[in-house]
Amino acid sequence: QVQLVESGGGLVQAGGSLRLSCAASGFTFSTYAMGWFRQAPGKEREFVAGINWSGGGISYSDSVKGRFTISRDNAKVTGYLQMNSLKPEDTAVYYCAADPLGISAARSKSRLRYWGQGTQVTVSS
Numbered sequence: 425q426v427q428l429v430e431s432g433g434g435l436v437q438a439g440g441s442l443r444l445s446c447a448a449s450g451f452t453f454s455t456y457a458m459g460w461f462r463q464a465p466g467k468e469r470e471f472v473a474g475i476n477w478s479g480g481g482i483s484y485s486d487s488v489k490g491r492f493t494i495s496r497d498n499a500k501v502t503g504y505l506q507m508n509s510l511k512p513e514d515t516a517v518y519y520c521a522a523d524p525l526g527i528s529a530a531r532s533k534s535r536l537r538y539w540g541q542g543t544q545v546t547v548s549s
Contacts, residue, residue: 426450426538428520433543440510440547446503446520446540454498457481459527459536460505462516462545469519473505474527483528488514510547517542 432444446458459474473484473494482494493506503520521527523536 428522428538428540430518430520430540430543433518433545435546435548436510438510438512438547438549441506441508442510442545444505444507444518444520444543444545446505448501448503448522451522451538453501453522456522456524456537457526458496458503458520458522460494460503461519461521461533462514463519463542464513464516467516469533471527471529471533472518474529475503476526481526485529507545510545512547512549515545515547517544 427449429447436442455477457476460472461469462472463469471485472488473492475482475494475496479496491509496503519542520540521536522538
C-alpha cells in the first residue's frame with residue numbers, strides 16, 4: 425500500500441520555523457522525485473518546492489525562495505521541508521507528492537502519481 429505521510433505542521437509565530445517531514449512507503453522512494461505543495465483556504469493548491477530522486481534539480485516558488493529548503497534522505501525514505509522566517513501568508517495545508525517523472529512548477533498537479541494527506545501550518549502575526 426502506497427503512503428506518503430506528512431508530519432511536523434503546527435502553530436508558529438511569524439518569524440519562526442518549522443520542519444515538515446514526508447515519510448514514504450509502498451514504492452521505491454529513491455527513484456521518485458518529490459515535492460511540496462500548499463493550499464490556503466479558498467485558493468488553489470500551489471507548488472512550493474521540488475527535488476529530484478538524487479537530491480538535485482531543486483526548485484522553489486518565488487514566494488518561498490531563500491526561506492524554505494527542501495531535502496530528502498533516501499536511506500530513511502523521507503523528504504523534508506525546512507521553513508524559516510515564516511509569514512502569516514504561509515498559512516496553509518502542506519502536501520507532499522511523489523512522481524517518477526519529476527516535480528516542478530511547470531508540471532500539472534493532476535498528473536503527479538502519489539499525494540499525502542496534508543499537514544496544517546498556521547503562522548500567527
